[in-house]
Amino acid sequence: MSASSLGAVQTAVYSALTGDATFMALCPVVYDAVPATPTYPHTVIGDAVEISDRFMGQNGHDVLITLSIFTRDGSTTKVGTGSKGFAAGLAIAARATDRMVEQNVLSVTGHTLVLIEVESIESFRESDGITRRVDAHYTLLLEDT
Numbered sequence: 426m427s428a429s430s431l432g433a434v435q436t437a438v439y440s441a442l443t444g445d446a447t448f449m450a451l452c453p454v455v456y457d458a459v460p461a462t463p464t465y466p467h468t469v470i471g472d473a474v475e476i477s478d479r480f481m482g483q484n485g486h487d488v489l490i491t492l493s494i495f496t497r498d499g500s501t502t503k504v505g506t507g508s509k510g511f512a513a514g515l516a517i518a519a520r521a522t523d524r525m526v527e528q529n530v531l532s533v534t535g536h537t538l539v540l541i542e543v544e545s546i547e548s549f550r551e552s553d554g555i556t557r558r559v560d561a562h563y564t565l566l567l568e569d570t
Contacts, residue, residue, distance in 0.1 A: 445530075452467065465495060465496060466513060471493045473490040485539070490565065494558065496556070497557070515546075526563070547562075
């Protein structure tokens, strides 16, 4: 059994997102480590949790990974549609979900992807009043190859 699949999962998610012209048109930057002055909009491949999953001699992993999408609308209004509010971040999350879940394009080195599904999508206003964050949480079930 591999000690951890998290590095391979992060690489697969990054490749799936940056390899999609539609996603990159919506969100041209995907970060692991966010710089002091990031470009907006951007996606952060964020926190991940892994639990060992062994069943009938097959080694596997249950992984929960979060994508955080940050947008800025240049306004402190709370409009939820158009270029202001959460619409842009939700569109980016929808495309990421389409790419990873519906198109099922994740190729996780050293593992077979058994299942990927959306756990939840949450939206937040950051304290600066102009930044919006959408967190998309995904569960992956993997088997070692």
